[in-house]
Amino acid sequence: MEFTKFKFKNYINVALEELRFEQATEVQEKLIPVVLSGRDLVGESKTGSGKTHTFLLPIFEKLDEELDQVQAVITAPSRELATQIYQAARQIAQFSPTEIRVSNYVGGTDKGRQIDKLGNQQPHIVIGTPGRIYDLVKSGDLAIHKAKIFVVDEADMTLDLGFLNEVDKIAGSLPKDLQFLVFSATVPQKLQPFLKKYLSNPVIEQIKTKTVISDTIDNWLISTKGRDKNSQILEMTKLMQPYLAMTFVNTKTRADELHSYLVANGLRVAKIHGGIAPRERRRIMNQVKNLEFEYIVATDLAARGIDIEGVSHIINDAIPQDLSFFVHRVGRTGRNGLSGTAITLYQPSDDADIRELEKLGISFVPKVIKDGEFQDTYDRDRRANREKTVKKLDNELIGLVKKKKKKIKPGYKKKIGWKIDEKRKRERRAESRARSRAKRQAKRQSF
Structure with a gap:
């Protein structure tokens, strides 16, 4: 599906053109309409599937550039990931005829400077790590109480790193009439209580990959x-x-x-x-x-x-x-x-x-x-498979030998003897072929 079919604002389309984005990925095609509709969403798909623009593009589409307040909050579990989302958002915002303020709040940066800047003006879109965003909210410097969209990106990693408590506190500071979007590579069981607490009748979409690993x-x-x-x-x-x-x-x-x-x-x-x-x-x-x-x-x-x-x-x-x-x-x-x-x-x-x-x-x-x-080289299971085969043959031979020892008719006894001989010949031929193959392979490798 082409991005033009979403009928985004003109400046968003210009940003997509600069990125040379023409065709939406499967995740974007399925989930962008859900985000635009205003429904809560749990989107499960693998890393690298285009999740970032799946939520950024609708956020910019729904943004009121003239409204001077925080309208969207996006959390990411690592500084690097938050910064990547921030850079992607800035790339879109630069084409807007009206200034769109996008701020990135992560640990390890100058908190005092961020507080001073917030005293003058609040951003339209807040992006950052849960700890720093909550610190700024708790101190009263970052006003997110009127935001309309909250995105939790890489929710499973947020859980793994122990940041879900901070995300919970951020969510508690947001208004009730909020669109809640959760994106994750997997949705572990431990995440379920959090989802049930905040999401209202969400669309749950799992984008399954056609192959586990790309055929390239x-x-x-x-x-x-x-x-x-x-x-x-x-x-x-x-x-x-x-x-x-x-x-x-x-x-x-x-x-x-x-x-x-x-x-x-x-x-x-x-x-x-x-x-x-x-x-x-x-x-x-x-x-x-x-x-x-x-x-x-x-x-x-x-x-x-x-x-x-x-x-x-x-x-x-x-x-x-x-x-x-x-x-x-x-x-x-x-x-x-x-x-x-x-x-x-x-x-x-x-x-x-x-x-x-x-x-x-x-x-x-x-x-x-x-x-x-x-x-x-050989498969790691070759020895185990060979042992299974040998064991199976041995069991068959043992059964035939036991039958031969019983008191049975002479003619039947001969037939069993032939079967035993025939099986032993097959084994010898198989061993001979295996030795020949090994010799040929050794000879090839010597060149």
Whole structure:
């Protein structure tokens, strides 16, 4: 569906033209009409599906530019995500013939300066992290009591990071005749009481992806058994030749360790995790956007919601502790029809998690690094499958031998003997073929 069919205000269409947005994504096509209708909404869709403009475009459409008060409040769980929403809103606002004031309130910024500015004039649209917005509301400096729209973006991450209490308090400061919009990659059970408390007969829309992982992504699995993981990742970086590669780790400590190792080996690597000071994080993100780094090491929560363009490779240093993050990680590459490669390192103890991911419809291609390149290798289940087959054959032979030992007619006895001989011959032929295949493969690899 083309954006022109929504019949937005002229300046919104000009903003879309500058962005070269012509066709709405599935999320935008389904949910923008709901937001324009004024209904409460719970929109569930994966990261990178176009959620930000799904709520921003209707907000600007419904905005009264002449009304000097806060009309919309948008919360995001991280400073980086709030800043991205702010920048997207500013891009639209700049084309309005009447000034539209958009403000971004996040932790780590000058609160005193924000309070001074609010004393002179209130913004039309408030964007920020829950903690800072609530601080300004509680002190009486930010007047949101007449707002008409409240957006909670990345609600599941807001819950995970422990910010739902602040969002609850912000919601309690807003008027009752309010349109409440909740957007999330998933809607966990623990979020339900909050939704029931504030949303009135909401439209609940789940935008299911046609494929769990885009078919433009090569999804590889590499074993770390018997290998030093740091040196293995370093070896991979030499083979990948990425435009930009993101390596996801499970803890801040691991991020620090891997980052130090890669930098010590001469790579340009950025590091993103929750323990980095806000000013430093902003500096790093600007450097990433300016292509000053070829590699990024990041934790899930710090990187969630950050839109980094041009990611050609993803490396999972380990299977994420929350398996739902796997799709978020891998989905950072292979966007907009471009190809991408996702590489997951695993050890035998990860097998149960890998099987759970496979049940979701995620397919892996087993790879090994050999002779200075990524090569196809055997599936990790080959030994278990072989043992099952051998066990099955053994059980059949045991049954036949037992039958032969019984006192039965001579003619039938001969037939059983033939069956046993025939089965043993089939086994010998299968073993011979397997040895021949192994020899041929070894010969090919030697060239």
